Structures are given as structure tokens and as C-alpha cells.
Amino acid sequence: MKLIKVEHAYKIYKNGTTAIADLSVTIDKGEFVFVIGSTGSGKSTFIKMLYREEKPTRGKVIVGGIDVAKLRNSKVYKLRRKLGVVFQDFKLLPKLNVYENVAFALETLGLPNNEIRPKVLRAIEAVGLKEKTRNLPSELSGGEQQRVAIARALANDPKLLICDEPTGNLDPDTSKEIMKILDSINRTMGTTIIMATHDKDLVNRMKKRVLVIEDGVLASDVKKGSYKVHESVKDSK
């Protein structure tokens, strides 16, 4: 079943930059998809259109049955509740501990406390931070902070997890740890994961579907592939 359907999408920023051009792709429920490309190639722009941080200038972007281009500003929250987003900077609230940071997301949605607690604990457990529930972000390593951010994105059981360079600030070992967690979330919970990165080694190790974006254009779409495979394909062209 298609979770995401992008048809001939364009994003031209107000200053005239064409960040995405004629991009078409579909992603099924339960897939794990990398979006790779060098800095400035348009990965973030593509991802932002998926959670309606940016509207496509032209074309169609449909996520979980919602037509993103037609979604009014006041209704964006309906889309956001279906997905979780994780960034390179973790965007944690420094004065709240791990539990409170994760619970914050559910509290703003107006969930009752007796529903919040089990959801928060389950999410914290899924990222392996059970021992640090009461720690403040400043008492955690970068990898642990990113895990809190992942737990927060997962807390409301979204069908889709969007990650924009989640390992961008982390060393290789910590990155591997994060990838392990994302992989297990994808396998055990069936959450669809889309992750933008420019880390070739990481992509090559994982053997997942890879969307390669170059200068805003989808250069290739490799199933169970890697960046190297793609490059050889491109070279042979």
C-alpha cells in the first residue's frame, strides 16, 4: 500500500532557487528509505514537503492520503499527527528531563495523563533509555539526546518517521547505534522510515532502498541498494 506518492513535484523558493525539480516517487508502508545527496542537493527540501514545512510549487505530494499542496495552514496539524520528525539538532527542551521531553509532545495534543504515561515509557524503552528517564538533556551524550528525540517522534505511534540527517552531529560509532535503533523500529513496529543523509558509508552498510538526489533531481532509485551501486550504475551510463 502506498503511503507516499509524489508526482512531478517542483519546489522553487521565493528567491528563485529551484531546490526540487520534477520529482516523482512512491513509497510503501513499512519501507526504510534513504535520501542521499551532497549538501545543497535538495534532500531537506524534499523531506520538508512531506511534512508540509514547505508547499510544493507544482506537482502533487500525497502523504497518508493527505494532499499536502492543498492542505490549509490551519489544518497542517492533522498531517503532523500522522508522522514524527527527527533533526540533526535534537530540538529538546533543555529544562525538561527525558520523560518530560517525550511527554511534552503528547500533552500538547491534549492526551490524558493515564494514556501519556504508558506511551512515553514504551517509546523511551524502544530507544533504550529506560535507565535515564529522569536525566536532563545536558546530562546526556549526543547519541542519547538523539534517541530522546526519536522517542518523542515515536510516542504517538506515527505510521511515518522522517529523519533529516539524524546522525549529522554524531561520531561514526554513535551513528551506528542510532541506525540500529531506527532499523529495529522499522522492523518491530512496522514504522515507515525516510532518512536523509550524506553519509555514504552508513547507507552502504544498511542495504536499504536509496533515493539519490542531485541538484534537485531524483538521479536514481535503488532497491536494496547502496550509494556505490548507484555510482557504478551512473558511471556506466
Next chain:
Amino acid sequence: MKALRILSRSIRDSFKSVFRNFSLSIASILCTTITLILVAVAIFLSYNVHEVTTTLEHELTIVVYYKQDVTDEQKIELENALKTMDNVDSYETKSKDEWKAEMQKESDTLKTTLDYLEENPLLDSVIVTVKNVSDLSETANRIREFDFVSSAEYGEGMVENVIGIFDAISWGTFGMVIALVLVTAFLISNTIKLTIFSRKTEIEIMRLVGASNSAIKLPFIFEGFILGVFGSIIPILISIYGYVLLYNKTGGYVFTKIITLVEPFPFVIILALILLLIGSLVGMFGSWRAVRKYLKI
């Protein structure tokens, strides 16, 4: 249920925020307080001056004294003339003996003095009630034309002056209130603006996880509301206690019966509610402005 939880969360957040930006909050609250005290004064004046005007217009009288040697025919002549004057509402004669009796009742000293005198030194009089304050002096002048009339007195310029002064004061206060309301709204708006900036990450996360727009905006609107309500506490207490005290101390009359204070209840309650309403509206208006300008969703 869900809306209620979001509401209570918003209120909790707003209170936290008020105390987090304490110095700014205090500035906003003080400004609201000063504004509302002036509002209270303006309402007090305009309400009671209105009372003055109506009271004066009802009870405005010219006291006409005849000369000592006035004859009964002359008295009838004046009374007939009064009947033809458009501005005369009614009149009442009061003889020198009636004056004497009244004065003797009021004071023992006067009683003995007047008793001591063989002849009544007082004058016969007519008390004329007019219809229209503005034609008062003209009516008095016409009465003075009779040569057997010794005097025709009224409050002279005082009545008009008092009304004029109170009018000027209440207009001046009104202008100041408008200016202060604007300053207050601006100050509150500025406070909320800083709150919005200081909670940028929080707002970003809320948007990201799918909090509805109202859930994101409500805490800020409430914060302005709370600032306004806090600012109205002191003015409300001053109005209630001050007015009741003034009323009890003066027996309801200020400036020798020229201002008659209205009964404290329900006046002070209405005044308090008006202050609370203005305070909270100004607060919410200020925060609404900030939210509209700085919280782009």
C-alpha cells in the same frame, strides 16, 4: 475533555510564563494598574457629574427677595408676571415669618437674636424654579427689573462653572485613558513578544508534533489575560473601598451638595466589573497583537 485538558495546560503554562519574565510582567501589570485607576476616576466623574447635572437641572432655583416696604399688590404683580415667563417652571412664596421660624428652628443663637428684635428684619420672598439652566440669568434679570424687588439670586456663574470644570476633567481623563490603554496594550504586546521568542523551540516542537493552532496560541493569549487581570486587582480594591469610604465620610455629598454621590451598591460592583473587563480585554488585545505579528503558523 480533550479541549479542557488543553485549556488547563495553557493556563498553567501562562502562569509559569508570567513568573518567568517577572520584571516585564510587573511593568505590564503596573501600567495596567495606572490605566485602570484613571479609568475608575473617569467613570466616577462622568457618572457623578451626570448626577450633578440632572440634580441641578431639577432643583435650580432663583431666590427673589422683596424690598422691606413691598405691598401685597406688588407681590401679586410679580406672581402674575412669573406666570407669563416661559422659563419659569413653578414658584413658591415664602414670607419673612416663615424664614424666621425656619431659622429659629435651626439655631438657638438665631432664635434668641430674632426674638430680641421687635421687628422681623427678614424679607418676604418667592422661590422660583426654572425650566432651563442656560436661560437662568436672563430670567433673573427680568425679575430684577421690578423696582420693589430687592434681589434675585441664584448660584451665579458657579453652577455653570462646576459643570464646565467637571466636563473638562472627564474629557481630559477620557483622553488620557485612551492614550494609556494604547501604551498598556503595547507594553503587554511587547511582553508576549519576548515570551514567544523565548519559547521558540517549544513552539517549533508543538507545531511539529501536530498541536492545533489554538493549542499553540492559547497560552500566549492567556498570558495577556492574566497580566490584565492582575493589573486590575489594585484599581478594583481602591474603587470599592475608596468609594464606600468617601460615601460614608461625606454622607454622599461632596462640595456642599453640588455632587451627590450615587449609592455605593451596586455602583462599585459595576465599576469593578468594568475595570476587570477593560483590564482583561486590553491584556488579550495586546497578546493577540503579538501572536498575530510574531507567531506565524
